[in-house]
Amino acid sequence: MQRTKVKELLTGAEEGKEVLLKGWVRTKRGNKFVNFIAVNDGSTIQNLQVVADAEKFGEESLKDVTTGAAVAITGQLVASQGKGQAFEIVANTIEVLGKADPETYPLQKKAHSLEFLREIAHLRFRTNTFGAVFRVRNTLAFAVHKFFNEKGFVYMHTPIITASDAEGAGEMFHVTNFDLENLPRTQDGKINYEEDFFGKATNLTVSGQLEGELAAMAFSDIYTFGPTFRAENSNTARHLAEFWMIEPEMAFHDLKMNADLAEEFIKYIIRYALEHNREDIEFLGQRLVEEDKAKPQNERQEMTLLEKLEFVVNNNFERVTYTEAVDILMNSPAYKKKKFQYEVSWGIDLQSEHERYLVEKHFKKPVIVTDYPKDIKAFYMRLNDDGKTVAAMDILAPGIGEIVGGSQREERMEILVERMKGVGIEEEDLWWYLDTRRFGGCPHAGFGLGFERMVQFVTGMGNIRDVIPFPRTPKNAEF
RNA sequence: UCUUCCUUAGCUCAGUCGGUUAGAGCAUCUGACUGUUAAUCAGAGGGUCCCUGGUUCGAGCCCAGGAGGGAGAGCCA
Numbered sequence: 001m002q003r004t005k006v007k008e009l010l011t012g013a014e015e016g017k018e019v020l021l022k023g024w025v026r027t028k029r030g031n032k033f034v035n036f037i038a039v040n041d042g043s044t045i046q047n048l049q050v051v052a053d054a055e056k057f058g059e060e061s062l063k064d065v066t067t068g069a070a071v072a073i074t075g076q077l078v079a080s081q082g083k084g085q086a087f088e089i090v091a092n093t094i095e096v097l098g099k100a101d102p103e104t105y106p107l108q109k110k111a112h113s114l115e116f117l118r119e120i121a122h123l124r125f126r127t128n129t130f131g132a133v134f135r136v137r138n139t140l141a142f143a144v145h146k147f148f149n150e151k152g153f154v155y156m157h158t159p160i161i162t163a164s165d166a167e168g169a170g171e172m173f174h175v176t177n178f179d180l181e182n183l184p185r186t187q188d189g190k191i192n193y194e195e196d197f198f199g200k201a202t203n204l205t206v207s208g209q210l211e212g213e214l215a216a217m218a219f220s221d222i223y224t225f226g227p228t229f230r231a232e233n234s235n236t237a238r239h240l241a242e243f244w245m246i247e248p249e250m251a252f253h254d255l256k257m258n259a260d261l262a263e264e265f266i267k268y269i270i271r272y273a274l275e276h277n278r279e280d281i282e283f284l285g286q287r288l289v290e291e292d293k294a295k296p297q298n299e300r301q302e303m304t305l306l307e308k309l310e311f312v313v314n315n316n317f318e319r320v321t322y323t324e325a326v327d328i329l330m331n332s333p334a335y336k337k338k339k340f341q342y343e344v345s346w347g348i349d350l351q352s353e354h355e356r357y358l359v360e361k362h363f364k365k366p367v368i369v370t371d372y373p374k375d376i377k378a379f380y381m382r383l384n385d386d387g388k389t390v391a392a393m394d395i396l397a398p399g400i401g402e403i404v405g406g407s408q409r410e411e412r413m414e415i416l417v418e419r420m421k422g423v424g425i426e427e428e429d430l431w432w433y434l435d436t437r438r439f440g441g442c443p444h445a446g447f448g449l450g451f452e453r454m455v456q457f458v459t460g461m462g463n464i465r466d467v468i469p470f471p472r473t474p475k476n477a478e479f
Numbered sequence: 480u481c482u483u484c485c486u487u488a489g490c491u492c493a494g495u496c497g498g499u500u501a502g503a504g505c506a507u508c509u510g511a512c513u514g515u516u517a518a519u520c521a522g523a524g525g526g527u528c529c530c531u532g533g534u535u536c537g538a539g540c541c542c543a544g545g546a547g548g549g550a551g552a553g554c555c556a
Contacts, residue, residue: 026517027516027517027518029515029516029517029518029519030513030514030515030518031511031512031513031514031515031518032511032512032513033512033513033514034513034514034515035515036514036515036516036518038516038517047516049515049516051514051515067506080514081514082514082515082516083515083516084515084516085516102506102507102508103489103507103508104489105489106489106490108489108490108505108506108507108517109506109517110490110491110505110506110517111490111491111505111517112490112491113490113491115548115549116490116491118548119548170554170555170556171554207556228556230554230555230556232554232555233480233554234480234553234554234555235480236550236551236552236553236554236555237549237550237551238555238556239554239555239556240556243556245556341552351552351553352551352552352553353552401555401556402555402556403556404556405555405556448556449556450555450556451556452556453556454556463549475547
């Protein structure tokens with residue numbers, strides 16, 4: 001008999017038929033006459049209830065049907081007599097494929113803290129919450145490819161190992177096959193990277209952007225979607241040492257077109273998740289409502305998760321320049337009451353508290369901030385005509401902060417070289433990058449979106465370590 | 480890296496002023512119960528009080544150092 005997944009069984013299409021169910025036991029309850037076994041196979045957040053006649057199977061054969069055990073069950077799919085579900089299976093045969101000793105199996109049929117589940121990340125997929133989170137993550141990843149594919153973008157695989165160390169995006173992990181106990185040295189005592197695997201110092205990529213720009217100068221529109229590594233000692237709920245980033249790069253795009261695309265993209269993938277994972281998102285939203293009950297009234301969310309996502313999808317993002325944002329902050333009641341810990345003035349980098357004020361208090365929706373002072377942004381961002389700002393944009397999301405960082409790129413050779421000099425990057429280190437300005441250069445733009453932050457936003461999970469299967473953070477690389 | 484809080488049963492957490500044998504709920508086990516919804520009811524078992532050192536007649540509680548975790552900040556996506 002062909003196995004049918006729970007998601008399919010719950011449609012009731014096979015009502016009255018003999019079916020084969022395979023999955024993992026969530027709970028078993030009942031008495032000496034009848035047992036109810038809730039089985040989940042990951043295809044949906046819902047369990048399928050199996051009704052087992054206790055006299056027919058006997059105590060002994062049901063003994064190993066415990067929380068966490070893998071089972072194969074045949075039986076008739078029927079309309080349920082109980083209230084909690086539309087359909088259930090009346091069992092004919094029950095086979096335990098893999099036992100789970102209840103004395104030592106860590107997951108119980110009760111709620112666990114997220115911190116505890118993080119310590120057993122290899123088992124946490126089996127919970128309702130993480131099942132929902134990772135189904136949503138999968139849907140969002142698929143939607144990323146679908147969106148760009150429909151727009152004719154080329155999916156470009158940029159290198160994971162790179163020798164380029166001039167991007168300034170963050171601290172890097174070294175890649176080497178040196179014997180670390182016995183490093184080859186040059187005459188002046190420095191490590192001799194010429195003897196290393198690649199003949200030069202290499203590291204894990206911190207961004208595929210520069211390589212993405214190269215490809216955009218041929219395919220017009222490309223995107224990358226792959227792992228990214230930062231060796232920063234960041235211990236926060238929104239940083240990982242290994243994360244997934246999406247970086248589109250478009251020839252002949254200016255900053256406005258860039259922002260338009262980013263907004264359309266974000267709305268598209270959220271809408272896609274709302275259409276395909278509604279049950280999961282409703283469950284995750286309910287989790288937040290329960291969590292909120294423990295908080296004082298004024299700290300509770302105004303909107304449910306579902307309402308928030310629908311609001312984002314159905315409303316335009318607010319757009320302000322950096323200069324306007326600073327004006328708003330300086331005229332805000334919070335500023336006048338000296339509520340900000342950090343000083344606000346034109347030229348400063350906006351602090352978390354400032355971004356949160358703009359997004360959560362002032363506009364109450366995602367905000368695109370553009371045209372930052374050139375001194376606080378990367379060298380490759382295009383200098384505006386005022387000579388003091390660059391065509392950069394950040395998209396700030398409620399509760400998450402910066403979710404997108406992007407810019408129109410500097411396509412004018414002389415200005416780009418001058419800005420590289422300003423931050424101490426040698427021309428010859430990026431000769432290949434400058435070739436795109438030398439040969440057939442054109443205005444172009446792109447952005448980077450942290451995929452995990454997007455998953456956080458859609459699932460409402462407060463800690464980024466709970467939206468990637470096996471988080472890599474300082475002092476933690478378990479599993 | 481900084482600030483701050485936390486670490487007691489499998490899990491979540493109480494533990495008074497430093498004082499006899501360290502508690503609760505849930506989970507687990509045993510029993511009861513004719514359709515349950517994280518079933519219910521009764522009973523039982525279960526402890527390296529994070530580690531190391533110190534103060535004290537006496538430390539889960541006080542002090543010092545260390546480890547791990549949470550929240551916030553910086554850096555950023």
